[in-house]
Amino acid sequence: METGLAGKTVVITGAANGIGRATALAFAKEGAHVAMLDHDSGKLAETAALIRDCGVEAFSVEADLSTAAGVKAGLDAMLAQLPRGVDVLINNVGHGDPKPFEEITDEQWERTFAINLMSMVRVTRHLLPVLRQKDKAAIVSNASDLGRQPETAPADYAAMKSAMLALTKSLARAEAPRIRVNAVAPGPIWSTFWSRPGGFADGMASIHNMPPRQAVDHEMKLRQLPLARLGEPEEVANVMVFLASDLASYVTSSVWGVDGGSIRNIV
């Protein structure tokens, strides 16, 4: 099937690791040029080299996407490099620090708000005028199944992911028919998000009072996933590429689960 992505330019936030990197590579394999923002300059350079190996252009800018100034400086520097504008925006960057509700401080709520929700708000607002210049532009945002079906923890993260889904619906109505706006809601995906020190595996370890790997397995049992495993970044990347492509030309305002079957309700 023809995705129609060859020669297009895709901006991806948080593209140095995990799902963002896998998504950058998946677009590159479809012939799209990839523009990436992240604060991890070392891994960003590695990802850019992998993109160029696919025979397309890679643009990368180091930016802290948790602040207004960081988003503005990063996107201004990025747009100055892009010869063909922007066809697709992937709002991927996100961060989670799972703790029981009473242990989440105001500072953590504000950090979670800034990196998970306000990055999407600020990046989208900055790029909308550029996306509106294209005939078939698309925005895909990376939310979470926890935004549709929150667990006991992390409450701050789940609340921001729900807000991302609400914003997806608002933008889909506001920007139609020129720009399609969709979201993915991944279930647990094994990436640096889980494995880094202080990441989801360590958070689950202190919540369940077990070693990290055992705590992850325990958490998966509690979630009763029909597919009974964590997902891989590439499995989310494939769905994001589909939603951004011509193959999804009648899909807007939708939330696509990539979650091993975690969501139990019908709508």
Ligand SMILES: NC(=O)c1ccc[n+]([C@@H]2O[C@H](COP(=O)([O-])OP(=O)(O)OC[C@H]3O[C@@H](n4cnc5c(N)ncnc54)[C@H](O)[C@@H]3O)[C@@H](O)[C@H]2O)c1
């Ligand atoms: N892994 C999962 O289980 C899972 C599940 C559902 C949703 N998600 C969502 O998918 C997205 C990607 O997650 P992932 O698993 O690839 O995580 P990851 O931690 O592997 O990658 C996140 C990327 O964002 C970058 N980043 C973090 N804070 C930043 C900042 N302030 N400025 C710039 N860059 C920053 C990191 O350097 C990293 O490259 C996130 O929005 C996450 O919430 C992940």
